[in-house]
Structure formats: C-alpha cells, structure tokens
Amino acid sequence: MTRVRIRKYSWPLAPGHIRDIRQRVFVEEQKVPPELEWDDTDDIADHYLAVTDNNEPAAVARVFSTLDETAHIGRMAVLPEFRGLGVGDALLKHLISDAAGFGELKLSAQEHAIPFYQRSGFHVCSDLYDDAGIPHVDMRCLSPDILAPELPRRQCPMILGKDRDAWLFESEGDMISLLDSMTGQATQRLWLYDRMLDHDTYNRYRFRELLSALARRHRLSEVRLLIHDDKPLIKRRHQIVELMRRLPSRIELKLVNDDYPVEDRPFLLADREGVVYRHNFHKPEGFANFADDGRVRLLGESFQRMWDVGRSSLELRELPL
Incomplete structure (x- = not known):
C-alpha cells in the first residue's frame, strides 16, 4: 500500500x-x-x-x-x-x-x-x-x-447482493438515502409495505424516477405497494399515483385486509436480497441490509400472504383521469 x-x-x-x-x-x-x-x-x-x-x-x-x-x-x-x-x-x-x-x-x-x-x-x-x-x-x-x-x-458498501453488514438509521434523511439506494439497484422486484405512502418519504421526484426505471427495465419487472390507508393519496396529488396510471401493468397497489393477520412493522424488499426495515410505522428508525436473502425470504412470504388477501383501492379507481 x-x-x-x-x-x-x-x-x-x-x-x-x-x-x-x-x-x-x-x-x-x-x-x-x-x-x-x-x-x-x-x-x-x-x-x-x-x-x-x-x-x-x-x-x-x-x-x-x-x-x-x-x-x-x-x-x-x-x-x-x-x-x-x-x-x-x-x-x-x-x-x-x-x-x-x-x-x-x-x-x-x-x-x-x-x-x-x-x-x-x-x-x-x-x-x-x-x-x-x-x-x-x-x-x-x-x-x-x-x-x-x-x-x-467496509468493502462494497451498499452494493446489492454483496454488502452483508447492516446499516442502522435513526433519521428521516438517512432512511430516505437508504431507501433510494436500495430501490435504485433493484433489477426485477420491489415490494413495499407501509401504513401509507407518506408524502415526505415517497412523494419525491427521485423515488418516482427510480420506481419508473425499475418498472420499465424488463417485461417481468414488478412493483407492489401494500398499504393500510389510501386517503392521503387522494387528498393530495401523489407522484406515485401518476406513475401507476402510466404503468398500470407494472406497478400495483393494494390495501391490507384487516380480517387477516398483518405485519406491524413496515419494510421494503429489493429483488431477493435487499431489505429496508423500520421498527414501527411512525418513526424513521431501523436498518437496511443489502445482502440478507434469509430475512428477505421470510418477509417476502409474509408480504405474499398479505398481498393475496389484499383489496384494491376503490378511491384510486374512481379518481378522474
């Protein structure tokens, strides 16, 4: 050296x-x-x-x-x-x-x-x-x-599939940076589970463009958004709603079905290895891991169960074009 x-x-x-x-x-x-x-x-x-x-x-x-x-x-x-x-x-x-x-x-x-x-x-x-x-x-x-x-x-920090060390975050700025870095590296699948698509976190130009790039990348690309509350999407114009209208076959949104068990902590999954996990819905505190296939598999199974019984958003369906 x-x-x-x-x-x-x-x-x-x-x-x-x-x-x-x-x-x-x-x-x-x-x-x-x-x-x-x-x-x-x-x-x-x-x-x-x-x-x-x-x-x-x-x-x-x-x-x-x-x-x-x-x-x-x-x-x-x-x-x-x-x-x-x-x-x-x-x-x-x-x-x-x-x-x-x-x-x-x-x-x-x-x-x-x-x-x-x-x-x-x-x-x-x-x-x-x-x-x-x-x-x-x-x-x-x-x-x-x-x-x-x-x-x-660190070696290969924040590289999807390579960096096995956890990244802790305790602020909204750090959380958003990690969300974007994870989303920007997904090549086929992005599954997001949260209480709602909070405007400060998700209604941003860069996040919309990262989702758009993923959705257009490949005919099998999929973006799934699973939330509890869609009303904020209706009350204020949301960039992801506009994106969903342009790419309806690539970006889907469902509401959880409260008649079935649901996760009490939000997360984002990128492909088969990346996860951004928060400890609760109301605080920007948690961790990101770019190469944790075991945790992603377990959370993916939980997401799939919630998705299968989820319901479509009538509010979004009835919005005028």
Whole structure:
C-alpha cells in the first residue's frame, strides 16, 4: 500500500502533472482521441492530484457538479507504475468524502473497472455503451453522506447482493438515502409495505424516477405497494399515483385486509436480497441490509400472504383521469 497526499486545484492553477498523467494514460495508453480527452468541462471542474510521500505524481481525477445537486467524477487515471498499490482506492475515497454534501455521485466507468468502483459503494445504473471505443457503464452512489464516513471499514458498501453488514438509521434523511439506494439497484422486484405512502418519504421526484426505471427495465419487472390507508393519496396529488396510471401493468397497489393477520412493522424488499426495515410505522428508525436473502425470504412470504388477501383501492379507481 503506497501512501499518497491529495491536492485540489482549479484548472487555471493546475500543475502540468495533471495534464501529463491524463495524456499518458488516456491518449497514449488507451488511444482516446485528444479532441475527446480535452473538453470545456475542465474549466468548471475541480482537479485532484495524488502524490506519494516522495512527491511523485501518481494519479488524477476531476469532479464537477450540476444543477440537480449531483457531483460527477471523471478523468480518473493512475499511472501504470502505481497501479495495484491502493493509490486509486485512496483517491476515490477522498473524492467521495470531498463531495459528500451532494445528493448523488455519478461516474462513467470502463467495464473492467466496475469491481473497483463497487468496492467504494458505486452501483451500475446503465447498460453497456461505447465511449471513445472503450466499453463503459454509468455508475452512481445515492447515499454519499452516509457512505463517506464508513468507507475505511467496509468493502462494497451498499452494493446489492454483496454488502452483508447492516446499516442502522435513526433519521428521516438517512432512511430516505437508504431507501433510494436500495430501490435504485433493484433489477426485477420491489415490494413495499407501509401504513401509507407518506408524502415526505415517497412523494419525491427521485423515488418516482427510480420506481419508473425499475418498472420499465424488463417485461417481468414488478412493483407492489401494500398499504393500510389510501386517503392521503387522494387528498393530495401523489407522484406515485401518476406513475401507476402510466404503468398500470407494472406497478400495483393494494390495501391490507384487516380480517387477516398483518405485519406491524413496515419494510421494503429489493429483488431477493435487499431489505429496508423500520421498527414501527411512525418513526424513521431501523436498518437496511443489502445482502440478507434469509430475512428477505421470510418477509417476502409474509408480504405474499398479505398481498393475496389484499383489496384494491376503490378511491384510486374512481379518481378522474
């Protein structure tokens, strides 16, 4: 493990080492056309340089933000002689900590680097595509504020199917971040059980878009919403109701049948492994686990029993189009 110090610069004040490393790695080694490597984004980005204890330049990256409170990490390159020594991991963790105030972090990763970014909490959120002749995927982190302080202690944090450590939450903000991170990684199934679709928790643009992406991803994708009370959905316009109207075969909502046993604690299940579990309906306190197939199986069986005897919402059915 090589120790590095990381320095941040604006483009006009950036030392020549930053340009030299990008030129050597991207243009010369990976054959990226120069006109694609050098762009106007450099002018608005923060540029990072990792140097060793001997003051040797080892790696670079840049970060810029957009109006939607998203930080974009890019142009990350490690010189060949420093690869495999932990330099890239140290630089990426520094970038995450530096950008933890943003609601979302995004990057475009070369296909072979997917495991590297997963180790620091980024999950794939696109199909494979070509960029400068190299296969890429988009990756993101939806919980950078929670992730940053945990990075030194966890491997593949918040990656569905890989992270077996529980994430505790005691605030609405942390709960929402974990809900979004879990929902954003589901590839086929999302089952949600709650007292109602609380507006502060579920009536949000990002959550709606995550549900929409899941529902459209595959012909077998399914989103099931099981609640006790649908009246708040009627009294105030709810984004999920609008989404259900557009995708009626992919997103279903039912009300629990009180004549049968029901769970007294809410939860969300993502595919066969992810769960966000609250200790009661009225407080944002509980835990999330991204790789707990045993618990998900048991809760899934309970959900299925409640779903089978559930009833449709007459209130929603009678709403005018």
